Each structure stands twice: as structure tokens, then as C-alpha cells.
Amino acid sequence: MNVPNEVIESSEHGVVSGPRKTTCKCGWANRNPARIIFGVETNENEYPWMVLLNTYHTMSNGMRIMFYCGGSIITKKHVLTAAHCVVNKYTNKVALPGDVTVILAEHDSSKDSGKEKSYEVETVFVHENYLLQQSHDIALLHLKNDIEFNDIIGPVCLYPDELPVVNRHIKIMGWGRTEGGQGSNVLLKSYSTVIDNQLCEGASSFEICTFIKPGSTCSGDSGGPLVWLDPETNRYAQVSLVSRGHPDCQSSPTISTQISSFYNWIVERIKLTDPSAETCQKI
Incomplete structure (x- = not known):
């Protein structure tokens, strides 16, 4: 090709x-x-929606290793990522919320610009079929606190x-x-x-x-x-x-x-955790 x-x-x-227009401000670029x-x-x-995800997984020998992934902001309280980012491939166990950190407004991970914001995770949702069949590779993170949207952070x-x-x-x-x-x-x-x-x-x-x-x-x-x-x-x-x-x-x-393909799955879990949170779509 x-x-x-x-x-x-x-x-x-x-x-x-x-x-x-869209139902709420989303998808803009700086x-x-x-x-x-x-x-x-x-x-x-x-890209204000971009997320850096740090997840600790515990190996069979007890060692804790950090893996990093990407993700995206979709509401004031929710981040999308892949299931395999938050599931330990050696044990097939979902990471505990306390082992996952969401970092927003990140650009250069080797230094602190002062703009970065870190958020803790309240709940980790992994699609049921991923744990059974290693398919449906999607996960939704429900954050403990609302994301403060601004020019450089948004869905x-x-x-x-x-x-x-x-x-x-x-x-x-x-x-x-x-x-x-x-x-x-x-x-x-x-x-x-x-x-x-x-x-x-x-x-x-x-x-x-x-x-x-x-x-x-x-x-x-x-x-x-x-x-x-x-x-x-x-x-x-x-x-x-x-x-x-x-x-x-x-x-x-x-x-x-x-x-x-997973929009309904996403929305169901958003409503389950925070009924006031909404995704932004075209009017």
C-alpha cells in the first residue's frame, strides 16, 4: 500500500x-x-484530551513494574484506554485503582513543565470479554475527582x-x-x-x-x-x-x-458512576 x-x-x-456544533466543548487543538x-x-x-497512564503490575515473583500507556479524556470524570493497559498479562488480574495514575497536560515525560495534573482512579472497568477471551480490548477509568477543564485539558x-x-x-x-x-x-x-x-x-x-x-x-x-x-x-x-x-x-x-462498537458499553458505565457526566457529540 x-x-x-x-x-x-x-x-x-x-x-x-x-x-x-457539539453538545459540549470537545476535540479542539492548540x-x-x-x-x-x-x-x-x-x-x-x-491535544487537550491526551492522557499518559502509569499502571503498576505485580509480577509472579512479587516485583512491581510500571507500564505506561496512552488514553483519552471523554468526560469530566472518565478516561478511555485499552484493557491490556490495566490487566496484568501474566496473572489476568485487573489493576487495583490505586495502582493506576492518570496524568493530563503531559508533553515531555522527562521533565516537569508545571502544567501537568495527576488524577487518582476510583474504579477500573474492563470489558467482560477481554478477561475471558482477550478480545474487546477496551477499559474505562472512573476518576475520584472531576477534571478541571481549561484550554489545555479537555475531552x-x-x-x-x-x-x-x-x-x-x-x-x-x-x-x-x-x-x-x-x-x-x-x-x-x-x-x-x-x-x-x-x-x-x-x-x-x-x-x-x-x-x-x-x-x-x-x-x-x-x-x-x-x-x-x-x-x-x-x-x-x-x-x-x-x-x-x-x-x-x-x-x-x-x-x-x-x-x-462499544459506545453503549461506555455510556452505561458513565451513568453508573456519575449520571451528570456526559460525552460530547455533534448536534
Whole structure:
């Protein structure tokens, strides 16, 4: 598959409002004019919904190891991520809420900018089928305290319907391993092309297959959002979240969990924990 080496992105993408509105403020971007090339550093706090997730897992020998993942803000009290980010693959046990930390407004994980905000988790919801079959790779985190939204912290838009993204570019961001095999201290962004699931071995009907070259997503990007710029709102809506890719981070398709397939599951758990919390969608 031929994928462009670079994508030109308007400085107005996600900045100015589109002709249609959303039920609440969501999916905006903070940026300067830029030419976007695969795997480049984002502007600081460019994507207000982006979350860095730190989870401690206890190994069979008793050692505690921290794993990091991505995630996305979807309400004032809830964050989406992948189930495998909060389930110990050695014991198949869900992480205790106290072992999970949500960090917002993070850009460079190697230093403190003073803008970062950390939140504790009250409840960890993992899809029931993940624990049984290692499928349905999605988890919802209910936070102890409300997120304080501002210009650099806020939710991504979340739509109940499947989005028209096959054969289109969508955006991915994360702190995952780069082609050199090392994790990135700074948040990176890239474009990925959605391909038909029939061209992607192992993808199910509730997943999305994307292709990026060079630089496939790797473990550090797990749970992070793939987003689409809705031309009607000029706001970013989350299409899916990263589930799995090539274990050696080669240029091969990446499989992600489609949000629309689990929208009802997400909303049910939001209402269960905080009836006043709402996702933002197009009016």
C-alpha cells in the first residue's frame, strides 16, 4: 500500500469552529502553522484530551513494574484506554485503582513543565470479554475527582455512530517506541490510513485496521486515541484506541478497538458512576 510520506495540515484544523456544533466543548487543538511529517513532536499541549497512564503490575515473583500507556479524556470524570493497559498479562488480574495514575497536560515525560495534573482512579472497568477471551480490548477509568477543564485539558468528541474513515487519514499520537526502539520522552503525532479489515489479518468487526509507514505504533501507544477531523464541526472525534500491532514495531497494520462498537458499553458505565457526566457529540 502506498502511503504519502507527509500530510499537510492546516493551522486551522481543530482551531476555528465548523458550521455544526457539539453538545459540549470537545476535540479542539492548540497549534501553530505546521507541516506534519510522520512521527514528529507535537506542539506542547496540542491535544487537550491526551492522557499518559502509569499502571503498576505485580509480577509472579512479587516485583512491581510500571507500564505506561496512552488514553483519552471523554468526560469530566472518565478516561478511555485499552484493557491490556490495566490487566496484568501474566496473572489476568485487573489493576487495583490505586495502582493506576492518570496524568493530563503531559508533553515531555522527562521533565516537569508545571502544567501537568495527576488524577487518582476510583474504579477500573474492563470489558467482560477481554478477561475471558482477550478480545474487546477496551477499559474505562472512573476518576475520584472531576477534571478541571481549561484550554489545555479537555475531552475528545465521541460519536455513537461509525465514522466514514476507510481509505482516509486519521491521526494518532503517543509516547511509544520510535523506529529506533526507544520510548519517546515527548508526545509524537502521525497520520495513519484506515484500510479495509479484509486486508488486515486478525481484525474483527469491532476493530479498525490502520497502516502507517514509516513507524508503526508500538507498545507505548497502547490505549491511545486515533482521531478523525470532522469537517462539519472542525473538531476531532475519537475513532478508536490502539490495541495491538507488530511486536517488533515494523511497518505493518495496527489494529485498534472501534469506539462506536462499544459506545453503549461506555455510556452505561458513565451513568453508573456519575449520571451528570456526559460525552460530547455533534448536534
